[in-house]
Amino acid sequence: MLRTIKRYKNRKLYDEGISSYVNFEELRESIRSGDDIVVSDRESGFDVTLYVLASMLSQEEFDSPSKSDFAYEKLVEVMRLQRDVQAPPENPVDEP
Secondary structure (H helix, E strand, C coil), X not given: CEXXXXXXXXXXXXXXXXXXXXXXXXXXXXXXXXXXXXEEECCCCCECHHHHHHHHHHHHHHHCHHHHHHHHHHHHHHHHHHHHHHCCCCCCCCCC
C-alpha cells in the first residue's frame, strides 16, 4: 500500500489516507510491514521522502544506540549510491 504523507512547516506529518497525524514510529512500522510512503512538503509540494527517511534513521540511532552502526552504514551507503548516480562520465565523448 502507498501512504501519501504531507509534511507541515512545524515538521508534523499528516497521512492523507487515514486523515490523521502520524509519527516516525508509526511510519517505521508501516514501512517494515511492507508499505511504501511518499512524503511531500505541504507548502512547496517538493518530495521530501528521503529527508524524512534519513531523519527516521537518525532518530532511531539516538533511541537505540545498539543500532547506531547499522544506521550509519545505511546512510553512508545511500549517499555513496547517490554520488555514483549523479557523477558525470569520466571520459566524455567529444562530438564533432
